[in-house]
Amino acid sequence: MLWLAVGFCALCGVRGQDCIEPGKVWHDAEGRVINAHGGGVLWHEGRYYWYGENRPARGFTTEVGVGVYSSSDLVHWTDEGVALAVSGRQGSPIERGCIMERPKVVYNARTCKFVMLFHLELKGQGYAAARVGFAEADSPVGPFRFIRSLRPNAGKWPSDFSRRDIRRAKRLKESDYTEWWTPEWRKAVADGLLLARDVPGGQMSRDMTVFVDDDGKAYHIFSAEENLTLNIAELTDDYLDYTGRFVRVAPGGQNEAPTIFKRGGTYWMITSGCTGWAPNEARMFRASSVWGPWEQLPSPFAGEGAEKSFHSQGTYVLKVEGVEDGFIFMADRWNPESLQDSRYVWLPIVFGADGVPVLRWLDSWSPAGRFSGF
Numbered sequence: 001m002l003w004l005a006v007g008f009c010a011l012c013g014v015r016g017q018d019c020i021e022p023g024k025v026w027h028d029a030e031g032r033v034i035n036a037h038g039g040g041v042l043w044h045e046g047r048y049y050w051y052g053e054n055r056p057a058r059g060f061t062t063e064v065g066v067g068v069y070s071s072s073d074l075v076h077w078t079d080e081g082v083a084l085a086v087s088g089r090q091g092s093p094i095e096r097g098c099i100m101e102r103p104k105v106v107y108n109a110r111t112c113k114f115v116m117l118f119h120l121e122l123k124g125q126g127y128a129a130a131r132v133g134f135a136e137a138d139s140p141v142g143p144f145r146f147i148r149s150l151r152p153n154a155g156k157w158p159s160d161f162s163r164r165d166i167r168r169a170k171r172l173k174e175s176d177y178t179e180w181w182t183p184e185w186r187k188a189v190a191d192g193l194l195l196a197r198d199v200p201g202g203q204m205s206r207d208m209t210v211f212v213d214d215d216g217k218a219y220h221i222f223s224a225e226e227n228l229t230l231n232i233a234e235l236t237d238d239y240l241d242y243t244g245r246f247v248r249v250a251p252g253g254q255n256e257a258p259t260i261f262k263r264g265g266t267y268w269m270i271t272s273g274c275t276g277w278a279p280n281e282a283r284m285f286r287a288s289s290v291w292g293p294w295e296q297l298p299s300p301f302a303g304e305g306a307e308k309s310f311h312s313q314g315t316y317v318l319k320v321e322g323v324e325d326g327f328i329f330m331a332d333r334w335n336p337e338s339l340q341d342s343r344y345v346w347l348p349i350v351f352g353a354d355g356v357p358v359l360r361w362l363d364s365w366s367p368a369g370r371f372s373g374f
């Protein structure tokens with residue numbers, strides 16, 4: 001009783017206000033509900049910056065832009081305003097009423113710029129455009145300047161495609177495979193049916209994340225080919241374009257919501273299936289090179305509710321600065337009735353004896369309590 005009276009959390013034992021409570025309403029420093037969905041977190045010079053979709057109370061389009069919050073302890077977040085604002089100009093690719101999703105910001109040490117990539121759908125076109133947007137800023141809180149949007153890697157073939165693979169893919173025609181999910185269709189997709197269709201104009205790019213490796217090289221990881229296939233595409237040194245080197249992961253596997261992190265020499269990717277706003281069972285992949293091969297493993301979610309990923313869909317893996325094995329899986333519990341009211345599910349990743357990531361539900365937890373040295 002005394003414990004509660006002095007403000008300690010009965011669940012995780014630290015000061016109540018210092019806990020992350022997955023699935024509960026999360027307020028910013030001013031007491032307003034945090035509006036940063038499909039987000040990602042950047043650590044820069046001692047502070048964390050959480051970028052996310054600012055979503056309206058009703059409707060599915062972007063009326064404000066990408067929001068940013070900052071924090072030193074990952075629990076208390078200060079609203080830093082709009083990092084990238086929609087444009088009021090008619091015909092702008094980011095015109096108010098477009099859809100901006102899953103923004104991710106990385107810092108480029110060569111150019112000293114903050115670079116944002118996000119999934120962009122053009123106003124009035126639903127999800128047909130399937131583009132990536134690029135924006136850049138001099139400060140982590142922006143303002144970000146929109147640079148351009150595109151479909152990645154126009155005119156390019158995956159780096160692991162031989163001449164023979166390319167010839168075979170070019171021969172495939174969508175009109176020969178009108179029925180989806182047949183064994184013939186699956187093979188054709190794996191062989192590049194949709195990949196080849198999209199080579200001239202660039203690959204479709206929807207759910208996405210960005211990963212910067214230890215050597216400073218950055219990769220854009222996104223759902224391509226009608227959300228059937230993931231692409232991992234290397235960015236140029238300024239992170240504003242593609243080198244043209246890319247690979248496909250799990251062709252036809254319908255992976256969305258990619259998240260990635262590296263622990264020791266192993267790359268881990270946690271993704272979702274493809275069921276819109278409704279939760280589904282996560283997937284996991286492992287590789288010893290970002291270029292693969294990527295081996296599929298069972299979902300990392302364990303315990304009650306694991307089959308629906310605790311009613312959430314991943315968006316990012318946050319590396320806790322300076323803490324070995326400090327990784328937080330960030331996910332969204334979408335509420336399509338009011339996307340603004342979607343909740344955040346942040347959980348620490350634990351590692352089994354075999355080094356395999358596991359996600360277990362916690363009602364409440366504290367980064368300071370969980371990560372020694374934080």
Ligand code: GAL
Binds near residue numbers: 101256274
């Ligand atoms: C989900 C995706 C979300 C959003 C939604 C739209 O599958 O992960 O980011 O695009 O579909 O229905």
